[in-house]
Amino acid sequence: MNDPLRASEARSDELLEVVHEVRKALLARDESPAGDWVERTAEELRSGRTPGWYYPSDPGAGVSFYSLSGEEAYGHVHVAEGAGAVDRGERLTAALLEGLPTVVRSVNIGFTGLSPAHEEELLGRLAERPGATVLERMAMERSLSIEDGRPPGPVPDQLSLVPIRAVTVDALADLDFRSVRGSPDALLIGDRVEEYRRVTEALIGGSLGRFLDEASTALYLPDPPRLVGAILSAERSPRKGIFVNFMVDPEFRRRGYGHYLFRWGLRALWALGYERVHLWVTAANEPARRLYHEFHLEPTVRSTIYRVTRESGPPQPHSDR
Numbered sequence: 001m002n003d004p005l006r007a008s009e010a011r012s013d014e015l016l017e018v019v020h021e022v023r024k025a026l027l028a029r030d031e032s033p034a035g036d037w038v039e040r041t042a043e044e045l046r047s048g049r050t051p052g053w054y055y056p057s058d059p060g061a062g063v064s065f066y067s068l069s070g071e072e073a074y075g076h077v078h079v080a081e082g083a084g085a086v087d088r089g090e091r092l093t094a095a096l097l098e099g100l101p102t103v104v105r106s107v108n109i110g111f112t113g114l115s116p117a118h119e120e121e122l123l124g125r126l127a128e129r130p131g132a133t134v135l136e137r138m139a140m141e142r143s144l145s146i147e148d149g150r151p152p153g154p155v156p157d158q159l160s161l162v163p164i165r166a167v168t169v170d171a172l173a174d175l176d177f178r179s180v181r182g183s184p185d186a187l188l189i190g191d192r193v194e195e196y197r198r199v200t201e202a203l204i205g206g207s208l209g210r211f212l213d214e215a216s217t218a219l220y221l222p223d224p225p226r227l228v229g230a231i232l233s234a235e236r237s238p239r240k241g242i243f244v245n246f247m248v249d250p251e252f253r254r255r256g257y258g259h260y261l262f263r264w265g266l267r268a269l270w271a272l273g274y275e276r277v278h279l280w281v282t283a284a285n286e287p288a289r290r291l292y293h294e295f296h297l298e299p300t301v302r303s304t305i306y307r308v309t310r311e312s313g314p315p316q317p318h319s320d321r
Contacts, residue, residue: 007052
């Protein structure tokens with residue numbers, strides 16, 4: 001099997017077709033990018049502004065690409081099912097890893113297109129690379145009901161409930177950083193608070209759907225001043241709201257603050273007319289999953305993040321199987 005071609009060498013119609021397939025696969029698991037993402041991504045791949053590699057549709061299409069944020073990279077690999085799909089996926093992933101600038105400390109890569117069995121086989125091969133970690137993520141959701149419209153109860157003692165816009169992005173990023181430090185979720189973003197600021201800004205800016213100020217809030221300790229917890233929500237569709245971030249300061253856990261915030265968020269979504277609530281959680285984050293089960297959310301779809309952390313220097317050269 002040949003190595004993949006540079007995406008900048010592809011025809012525009014080839015790239016549009018394969019990026020459309022990526023969007024369809026993301027849509028199937030409720031992660032569809034909004035707006036002109038397909039056209040914009042295809043053009044950036046064709047121009048070389050977004051580094052990428054591809055296989056044409058004969059014998060089977062595929063594409064890999066990444067974007068940079070400081071010393072972190074975020075990539076995606078899509079492979080059409082069929083003969084040789086796992087090999088194509090491995091070579092597309094290898095091209096992405098070996099194409100990363102040396103400044104990159106770590107990269108998170110998502111996958112679409114492959115059957116569960118083929119994706120498992122591919123990840124089994126990729127897991128052998130130095131610094132590799134495989135993270136499983138799951139979407140959870142349920143219908144909202146009139147029961148969710150009941151008030152969540154009084155604000156916990158000594159705390160204040162404040163609008164999310166009354167909290168600085170820096171404070172939210174710091175809380176997010178502290179809330180996941182040492183957990184599997186920390187691998188999704190990185191080990192620097194600057195990355196959490198970038199993610200927070202993107203979420204409030206609507207990266208996962210129109211941000212809902214009315215369904216986002218923070219718990220604040222006035223004396224001494226301390227941000228204790230927060231819940232951020234967005235519109236996934238006209239009938240579905242999504243909790244895009246939910247965080248509680250580790251020093252203030254097991255006091256019922258998380259339950260209060262979650263009940264508040266459910267009531268806010270119900271009051272806004274949404275029929276369902278949706279969120280993503282790392283499968284290894286058992287405390288969060290237990291909380292969501294308490295509120296009767298059930299898993300719907302799963303996805304995998306493949307993370308490679310560079311201890312020193314670029315990844316080792318790929319060896320054919």
